[in-house]
Amino acid sequence: MIHIIGGGLAGSEAAWQAASLGVPVVIHEMRPVRATAVHKTGRLAELVCSNSFRGDKLDNAVGLLKEEMRRLGSIVMRAADAHRVPAGAALAVDRGRFAQAVTDAVSGHPLITVSREEVTRLPHDPAMFPLIVATGPLTSEPLSADIAAFVGAGHLYFYDAISPIVLAETIDMAKVFRASRWDRSLLDAGDGDYLNCPLTAEEYDRFYDALVTAESATVHDFDKERFFEGCLPIEVMAHRGRDTLRFGPMKPIGLVDPRTGRMAYAVVQLRQDNLAGDHYSLVGFQTQLKWGEQARVLRMIPGLEQAEFVRFGMVHRNTYINAPRVLRETWQTKARSDLFFAGQISGVEGYVESAASGLIAGRNAAALVRGDAPRVPPRTTAIGALAYYVSHADPRDYQPTNITFGIMASPGQGPAPQRAAGAPTPPAAWGGGVRAGDPARRARDRKLAMAERALRALDDWIAQAEVAPASLRAT
Numbered sequence: 307m308i309h310i311i312g313g314g315l316a317g318s319e320a321a322w323q324a325a326s327l328g329v330p331v332v333i334h335e336m337r338p339v340r341a342t343a344v345h346k347t348g349r350l351a352e353l354v355c356s357n358s359f360r361g362d363k364l365d366n367a368v369g370l371l372k373e374e375m376r377r378l379g380s381i382v383m384r385a386a387d388a389h390r391v392p393a394g395a396a397l398a399v400d401r402g403r404f405a406q407a408v409t410d411a412v413s414g415h416p417l418i419t420v421s422r423e424e425v426t427r428l429p430h431d432p433a434m435f436p437l438i439v440a441t442g443p444l445t446s447e448p449l450s451a452d453i454a455a456f457v458g459a460g461h462l463y464f465y466d467a468i469s470p471i472v473l474a475e476t477i478d479m480a481k482v483f484r485a486s487r488w489d490r491s492l493l494d495a496g497d498g499d500y501l502n503c504p505l506t507a508e509e510y511d512r513f514y515d516a517l518v519t520a521e522s523a524t525v526h527d528f529d530k531e532r533f534f535e536g537c538l539p540i541e542v543m544a545h546r547g548r549d550t551l552r553f554g555p556m557k558p559i560g561l562v563d564p565r566t567g568r569m570a571y572a573v574v575q576l577r578q579d580n581l582a583g584d585h586y587s588l589v590g591f592q593t594q595l596k597w598g599e600q601a602r603v604l605r606m607i608p609g610l611e612q613a614e615f616v617r618f619g620m621v622h623r624n625t626y627i628n629a630p631r632v633l634r635e636t637w638q639t640k641a642r643s644d645l646f647f648a649g650q651i652s653g654v655e656g657y658v659e660s661a662a663s664g665l666i667a668g669r670n671a672a673a674l675v676r677g678d679a680p681r682v683p684p685r686t687t688a689i690g691a692l693a694y695y696v697s698h699a700d701p702r703d704y705q706p707t708n709i710t711f712g713i714m715a716s717p718g719q720g721p722a723p724q725r726a727a728g729a730p731t732p733p734a735a736w737g738g739g740v741r742a743g744d745p746a747r748r749a750r751d752r753k754l755a756m757a758e759r760a761l762r763a764l765d766d767w768i769a770q771a772e773v774a775p776a777s778l779r780a781t
């Protein structure tokens with residue numbers, strides 16, 4: 307018997323996979339007994355925001371991930387395909403019918419029991435293991451506190467702070483200078499990793515006045531909660547004092563403008579977005595200002611007067627563990643092999659990725675019950691690459707990740723590259739957000755080749771699983 311806390315996208319998929327392997331499951335889901343700040347119904351796998359599962363073509367990494375999930379018998383994909391609505395190259399669903407279909411399938415499965423209750427502590431009873439924690443970004447507070455005690459308080463995060471991103475071609479390069487703080491750019495003028503927007507005292511004052519009077523967005527109640535010092539919105543910092551930003555994200559120290567040989571009064575740094583080389587994010591500029599206000603105020607920064615924003619900043623509740631510190635590639639915890647994390651709380655980002663992690667966690671929890679070894683598809687597959695990335699990324703400043711071709715190994719290459727610490731995560735890919743333009747033909751062909759290779763590798767992996775002797779124990 308497996309227990310799963312949370313009947314969202316990850317928990318429902320995990321339950322379905324385990325039950326499909328003949329292992330009984332209990333899902334402990336707190337809704338509708340206890341609500342979250344964003345869910346509206348008591349249905350399993352409710353989509354909390356957009357109704358889009360993003361791209362559905364094989365030259366798109368999330369399209370590949372979905373195809374892999376279909377081949378692995380995903381209930382989330384089966385329900386999504388059955389209830390799709392027109393959305394061009396994306397897969398969008400009728401949210402009500404989708405969640406109802408998952409609810410009917412999961413709760414109607416003879417091996418799955420759904421228990422409507424909040425779990426407030428990680429269980430101690432050995433009968434509750436294998437256990438999968440899939441309580442999502444809005445994990446209830448008492449359980450969050452207990453998880454923090456288990457993983458270590460420093461390895462559980464509660465908020466996601468996202469800085470705005472601008473299109474590189476809309477930055478006025480004549481006004482900015484390239485340099486890294488305190489490095490050789492001081493000697494080799496103009497050779498650094500960041501684009502820096504210098505402000506004079508007058509420009510800073512005008513920017514500051516606009517910032518403290520701009521209108522904030524009030525999205526959900528949880529956004530009113532106390533912020534952690536590490537991800538304070540810039541407007542909150544600004545309200546602490548006129549110079550707070552000059553000693554924080556706008557500090558000029560160590561940044562010499564090669565054109566003047568001097569440090570500016572204040573500086574806004576732009577860092578290239580690793581995942582899209584033509585995008586730059588504003589470093590440390592997480593903000594809750596209304597989007598129109600963000601555009602107005604941030605365009606007061608020299609060099610950004612004509613900036614086009616491909617993503618606006620936000621701060622939202624997002625409970626997730628520092629996965630590379632806590633998890634193995636199999637979604638088991640390093641500390642306890644019969645305890646798994648899956649879904650957004652496990653350090654992935656997005657509906658599809660959450661369900662994908664649940665898919666593997668459910669199979670592996672079932673493997674433990676059956677006396678088999680936990681397995682993960684090869685790293686050349688999207689689902690395997692996600693598992694590898696989450697458990698092996700740089701743990702410093704870890705942020706939940708979407709699937710991208712960038713974290714998969716290219717043909718002829720070794721394991722997937724790691725994203726640098728602090729590189730922005732791309733939740734803009736949530737439906738309706740940022741859209742990459744049409745990729746060049748060669749890039750598209752390369753992605754299609756990676757997708758073909760991934761699907762071949764996955765088919766082989768599935769075939770091996772089927773012929774492998776299942777040392778079935780009584781369940």
Ligand SMILES: Cc1cc2nc3c(=O)[nH]c(=O)nc-3n(C[C@H](O)[C@H](O)[C@H](O)COP(=O)(O)OP(=O)(O)OC[C@H]3O[C@@H](n4cnc5c(N)ncnc54)[C@H](O)[C@@H]3O)c2cc1C
Pocket residue numbers: 311312313314315316317334335336337342344345351352353354355356357358423424425426440441442443444445446449622623624648649650651655656657658660661736737
């Ligand atoms: C505000 C917001 C908007 C988002 N919008 C998008 C989007 O548009 N597109 C996208 O791809 N991703 C989005 N995400 C990210 C993520 O994909 C979703 O949150 C997704 O639902 C995560 O799936 P999950 O299974 O991990 O968690 P969930 O789907 O949230 O499932 C977790 C379940 O656990 C239950 N639970 C929580 N605590 C307990 C407890 N103590 N005991 C029992 N049950 C409990 C909850 O009721 C819930 O049903 C968004 C996240 C947030 C916070």
